[in-house]
Every structure is written in C-alpha cells, then in structure tokens.
Amino acid sequence: MAIQVEVVQTGVSTAEGRARQHTVIIDRPLDKGGQDAGMMxxxxxxxxxxxxxxxxxxxxxxxxxxxxxxxxxxxxxxxxxxxxxxxxxxxxxxxxxxxxxxxxxxxxxxxxxxxxxxxxxxxxxxxxxxx
Structure with a gap:
C-alpha cells in the first residue's frame, strides 16, 4: 500500500497540497518572505x-x-x-x-x-x- 499526495506551486511563495479531494495551502510568514496564506x-x-x-x-x-x-x-x-x-x-x-x-x-x-x-x-x- 502507498499513500500519495501532490504539492503544486500556486503563487510566488505559496503551494497547494492535495490528497484525494482535500487541499491545504502552504506558505511562509511575511517576515520570512511569504504571503502568510497558509501554514509553513x-x-x-x-x-x-x-x-x-x-x-x-x-x-x-x-x-x-x-x-x-x-x-x-x-x-x-x-x-x-x-x-x-x-x-x-x-x-x-x-x-x-x-x-x-x-x-x-x-x-x-x-x-x-x-x-x-x-x-x-x-x-x-x-x-x-x-x-
């Protein structure tokens, strides 16, 4: 058995993690050069x-x-x-x-x-x- 996910760039510092029909936003805080659109x-x-x-x-x-x-x-x-x-x-x-x-x-x-x-x-x- 394997578990598979995908992480795709969606902006300059952001990405979206995908598993089945679920998504999460990944980003950096403002003070680390990100847009603070999601968790690190x-x-x-x-x-x-x-x-x-x-x-x-x-x-x-x-x-x-x-x-x-x-x-x-x-x-x-x-x-x-x-x-x-x-x-x-x-x-x-x-x-x-x-x-x-x-x-x-x-x-x-x-x-x-x-x-x-x-x-x-x-x-x-x-x-x-x-x-």
Whole structure:
C-alpha cells in the first residue's frame, strides 16, 4: 500500500497540497518572505503528526466506548539548525475523562499505532503525555 499526495506551486511563495479531494495551502510568514496564506511546512508536519495520532486515539476510544471526550493535542517542536530540523517534538494530550489511567493507556496505544510517530521517532526525540 502507498499513500500519495501532490504539492503544486500556486503563487510566488505559496503551494497547494492535495490528497484525494482535500487541499491545504502552504506558505511562509511575511517576515520570512511569504504571503502568510497558509501554514509553513514545519507547522504542517506538526499538524500531520497530531492528526495521525488523534485519529488513532479517537478510534481506540470509540472501540472501547470509553467515556473520554473533548480530546485535544498540543504539539511543540524544538528547532535545531545546520541543518534546520526538529530536534524534539512534545505532544500534550488533554481530554475530559473520569478515568485518567485509561486515557494514558490509550495514548500509549495511539502513539504506537501512529504512522507519523513511527516514522519520525528514529530521527526526533518524540514524546506523548497526558496533562
């Protein structure tokens, strides 16, 4: 199985990412020479990681009919230079639940099932935690 996307230039500093019928705009902030029409690629990498992870987490919650709601993931990437890259990424999971231990177990399961996390982990100090 393969996952395919396309990224096409749409302006001087902008591009459009396409997957199936979905699109996202990629651009740089004004202070970096862009038009600020969309997120930078690094920001989208964090969003992709968070999206992949939360998709697995929500599936695990649904499968167990766990009483966990209002799930949100805050991701923070620590930058390194020469070459520019993420050195570390921390994901903090928050949710409404009476069973914190179950949430922690499901977060661990979702982390292990996440394609993005499994791909990034060898190159980046990656952590998921429940707050």
């Amino acid at each position: 690629g690094g920001e989208q990498l964090l969003v992709a990681l968070g999206g992949c992870f939360i998709s697995n987490l929500l599936a695990a919650i649904r499968a167990r009919e766990a009483g966990i709601e209002n799930v949100r993931v805050e991701l923070s990437g620590t930058l390194e230079s020469a070459p520019s890259r993420f050195r570390a990424i921390e994901a903090v999971v928050r949710a409404d639940t009476a069973d914190q231990a179950l949430l922690e177990k499901l977060v661990d399961m979702a982390d292990k099932a996440c394609i993005c996390a499994n791909t990034l982990r060898p190159a980046v100090a990656l952590s998921f935690r429940v707050a």
